Amino acid sequence: MKHALVTGGSRGIGRAVAERLAADGYNVVINYRANQQAAEETLAAIQQNGGCGELLPFDVSDGAAIEAALEQWSAAHPDEYISVLVNNAGIRMDSLMIFMQEESWHKVLDTTLNGFFHITRRLLKDMLTHRYGRIVNVASLSGLKGMPGQANYSAAKAALIGATKALAQEVAARKVTVNAVAPGFIATDMTKELDEGELKKMIPAGRFGKPEEVAAAVAFLASEGASYITGETISVNGGLYT
Numbered sequence: 119m120k121h122a123l124v125t126g127g128s129r130g131i132g133r134a135v136a137e138r139l140a141a142d143g144y145n146v147v148i149n150y151r152a153n154q155q156a157a158e159e160t161l162a163a164i165q166q167n168g169g170c171g172e173l174l175p176f177d178v179s180d181g182a183a184i185e186a187a188l189e190q191w192s193a194a195h196p197d198e199y200i201s202v203l204v205n206n207a208g209i210r211m212d213s214l215m216i217f218m219q220e221e222s223w224h225k226v227l228d229t230t231l232n233g234f235f236h237i238t239r240r241l242l243k244d245m246l247t248h249r250y251g252r253i254v255n256v257a258s259l260s261g262l263k264g265m266p267g268q269a270n271y272s273a274a275k276a277a278l279i280g281a282t283k284a285l286a287q288e289v290a291a292r293k294v295t296v297n298a299v300a301p302g303f304i305a306t307d308m309t310k311e312l313d314e315g316e317l318k319k320m321i322p323a324g325r326f327g328k329p330e331e332v333a334a335a336v337a338f339l340a341s342e343g344a345s346y347i348t349g350e351t352i353s354v355n356g357g358l359y360t
């Protein structure tokens with residue numbers, strides 16, 4: 119069985135990615151931090167459609183917790199490895215820079231950027247040994263364009279795109295690809311308090327995107343067919359370019 123880990127797979131984009139990868143034949147390891155009920159709903163939806171999955175809670179900003187959880191997973195699956203990693207977990211804690219608290223800066227960077235570092239470094243060794251792997255990082259339009267009120271989030275996502283390009287060059291010869299997707303406005307819990315009616319006026323497609331529309335791009339980059347694409351960032355934004 120092929121295994122795919124989706125961080126933040128309990129809700130939103132991560133849930134759609136988990137369901138899509140399960141439909142593509144992966145055993146999906148669904149990570150989440152706190153919302154067990156939502157994670158169980160994701161798993162139930164996968165199983166109802168005949169797919170396979172399992173839950174693996176840990177906080178992506180906690181290096182020791184990541185190590186312990188992945189060690190536990192490896193012990194339960196001897197001789198197997200996670201060949202697809204989707205670094206999707208993310209939070210936003212918006213405020214203008216002048217009012218931004220230290221905590222908001224660090225929490226956003228710890229989740230997006232340190233999470234990427236700790237999990238990817240841990241899983242990379244097996245991908246390189248097996249000479250096959252797919253890493254897909256969920257960045258953002260904010261990381262390409264920069265968004266006022268989101269200096270922390272924009273910095274974290276821009277850094278993630280930079281790391282995607284660097285790592286892609288390190289591991290390409292071992293048939294491990296590293297890519298990113300950069301969603302625009304997608305209808306999830308993260309955007310539920312935004313005014314879609316107002317914001318959609320600037321989106322050429324005239325609406326927010328659906329999590330499934332991001333999942334389709336992630337699934338392509340995670341597929342064997344995307345073997346010659348690496349270091350790339352695919353925008354999924356309804357035409358809302360920088």
Ligand code: NAP
Binds near residue numbers: 125257301
């Ligand atoms: P969401 O609906 O708020 O879901 C966030 C997911 O991340 C949840 O599964 C949550 O787990 C998990 N998570 C948060 N912090 C975590 C941590 N420290 N450790 C483990 N899991 C954690 O968000 P979303 O809209 O689907 O966003 C998913 C990704 O897409 C994020 O990286 C976000 O920055 C990016 N993105 C979203 C949009 C958008 O418009 N929605 C646009 C561009 C980029 P719990 O359920 O346990 O809380």
